[in-house]
Amino acid sequence: MLSAGKLCVSRYRKIIGSISAAAEIHHVLVTDLKPSQCVRTLAISTGHSGKEVIKCKAAIAWEPKKPLVMEQIEVAPPKAHEVRIKILASGICRSDDHVITGAFVMPFPIVLGHEAAGIVESVGEGVTCVKPGDTVIPLIVPQCGKCSSCLSTRGNLCSENDIISARGLMPDGTSRFTCKGKNLHHFLSTSTFTEYTVVHETSVVKIDAAAPLEKVCLIGCGFSTGYGAAVQTAQVERGSTCAVFGLGGVGLSVIMGCKAAGASKIFAIDINKDKFAKAKELGATDCIDPLDFKKPINEVLFELTGGEGVDYSFEVVGRTDTMIAALASCHMNFGTSVIVGLPPPGSHISYDPFLLFTGRTWKGSVFGGWKSKDAVPKLVSDFMGKKFVLDPLISHTLPFDKINEGFELLRSGKSIRTVLTF
Structure with a gap:
């Protein structure tokens, strides 16, 4: 043998x-x-x-x-x-x-x-x-x-x-x-x-x-892109509230990053409820299907956060409508929304500039914001050291x-x- x-x-x-x-x-x-x-x-x-x-x-x-x-x-x-x-x-x-x-x-x-x-x-x-x-x-x-x-x-x-x-x-x-x-x-x-x-x-x-x-x-790609969007690009703070739009592999990695950063509330948002169990396993505190509500998802999130909005939101779908919804879900003064999903080529966004005038930050994230040669070996080392799964x-x-x-x-x-x- x-x-x-x-x-x-x-x-x-x-x-x-x-x-x-x-x-x-x-x-x-x-x-x-x-x-x-x-x-x-x-x-x-x-x-x-x-x-x-x-x-x-x-x-x-x-x-x-x-x-x-x-x-x-x-x-x-x-x-x-x-x-x-x-x-x-x-x-x-x-x-x-x-x-x-x-x-x-x-x-x-x-x-x-x-x-x-x-x-x-x-x-x-x-x-x-x-x-x-x-x-x-x-x-x-x-x-x-x-x-x-x-x-x-x-x-x-x-x-x-x-x-x-x-x-x-x-x-x-x-x-x-x-x-x-x-x-x-x-x-x-x-x-x-x-x-x-x-x-x-x-x-x-x-x-x-x-x-x-x-x-x-x-x-x-996938893990670093999502995890880094939370810990590197947004730099989620301990005790903060987060919303993740899209629960594919990258979105779930964002949830892992938010949890690692110490977020107190992580809202996982998707129209596929089959993804909710895995999202909760990886750190989501609440799972939301927007189709369950007759109001816009940003209004739902404002209600769930006492009228404040979330501190950080992440769009991991690649749709312009969810990008705007994620931005509108943030705290109007200091909320940060990160675009992680790949937008369709040639697409354009039309939005109310007042969403940004009040102080919100809107930014994109490629490969989680990591400098690749510096970060990848360390991320592998962190995995081997059981810092994440x-x-x-x-x-x-x-x-x-x-x-x-x-x-x-x-x-x-x-x-x-x-x-x-x-």
Whole structure:
């Protein structure tokens, strides 16, 4: 009978079988490791140059509003200051689905996915931040350390990001993916619905090698975005009141952040009552379905807070009407409302400026306001130190081949976070 360690070695030998014949990868057996940790024993052979094209499996979005197609693609070797990563776990995020549905406009064909963890397979010339064999998380918000946002204590949206430009290319304007003779676009500087990806060195960070990748991959996007919106962007104070609009994985992470900050009241708001039990488990004190009332939700919240309004509100849906409702729910003088949900492209908001004139603050939050390279390793460390949990956010775990099933779970409202394992 094989030990857990040997079983893992056998499994990951199969995983790397798609590397070209010139590439040689060895596994080091560490018998004390748990099965979920065995992947950290992966080590790249000194005989592997990292200059070969890798053929591997990827889920491609060839066009909008169509299921992803599992294809064999070619992944080019990393150029100078680039890193090629073997992806081992990736979450399915609503932002990925926004591209598929056309709500978030990106060029096609494209390799989606952005919330992941894996192992460095090879590095290009000049890379010093990671090395082959390192356990890493790709970063949707880079940290170059040189632009105004990176140098400022007030910002985190590095100028190297692909969120605003949405070009779907590497910084040099080219792609590292091809399939059937066609170039494939990248997504949010990461592209993780593939067995191998290439990222710029500003978009990857080394993490604790003992961390369970099928859990900490959520720190690559959803958890950090929500948790950080509360503790980093809003800086929720102890004893304050909070309202969270939208109870998906990110919204639940906001609740976790509000609870960690010591909020006395956390109102969880959603029209899907099936989400209420999980919200309460993670810290919500009250759950509200706006459809149960004949009055606007902001009026309901004012009544529940003695006519004051909440100290902090968070919009985690991505709808302009809920953005205004969240703002109107805040204390009229010192309330803060944070937009976390991705707004539809080209959308506009019309609102009464008196909502802000009285003193309210309205702000946005990208990746929780964290400077990615600084924050992600610490968040992983905090998870390992049991300062927060991630398991309650993971409702489903599926093999990579069943990625379209994962998207159906998301669209039907039956999942919180589905994690794909490779």
